[in-house]
Amino acid sequence: GAGVSQSPRYKVAKRGQDVALRCDPISGHVSLFWYQQALGQGPEFLTYFQNEAQLDKSGLPSDRFFAERPEGSVSTLKIQRTQQEDSAVYLCASSPRDRGESFFGQGTRLTVV
């Protein structure tokens, strides 16, 4: 596709449910990032993939958060046993190379009730 695509755009989960957020990066982009953006804040880094390798997961807030990119293209961010504090916009970005220009998707707004 022409840009980074994320789905779903909106997700409402009951506390304790598991959720899976999908990111389709720009074709051929090596690098893929996940960020979390709380209301009124700048995005905060969660994790980074170079092709299928997860090279940095230092931003994941707890072991309830898990991300994968098994074939070096589509990525999924999974949150287990969701909590209210997980409510945020989750942004995916891709880049043609490490430390190149980043291109962002529209984000997934997660609301945990």
Added chain:
Amino acid sequence: KQEVTQIPAALSVPEGENLVLNCSFTDSAIYNLQWFRQDPGKGLTSLLLIQSSQREQTSGRLNASLDKSSGRSTLYIAASQPGDSATYLCAVIRGSTLGRLYFGRGTQLTVWP
């Protein structure tokens, strides 16, 4: 730790004014700096990317400058229009780490007719 600060947090101006948005970062050893625009409920749109070796970049009515030694960047918007209303985010990639972005909290700009 890299910290990014944006001033002002909010700005409201009449149409036609020339604007300056400020961004400062604590660690001057950056690889590049990127300016983004974010419309309400949307993802981030890349505006300008400045490599650490560059002093400025221009795109249309936008001009971004970089003074790495003092840890500052400015985004200049000429002849502002109501369509420029959005949140503007500054982000840096550190020279010593993989390509994750460190973001400021943004400047919320309103341009009224």
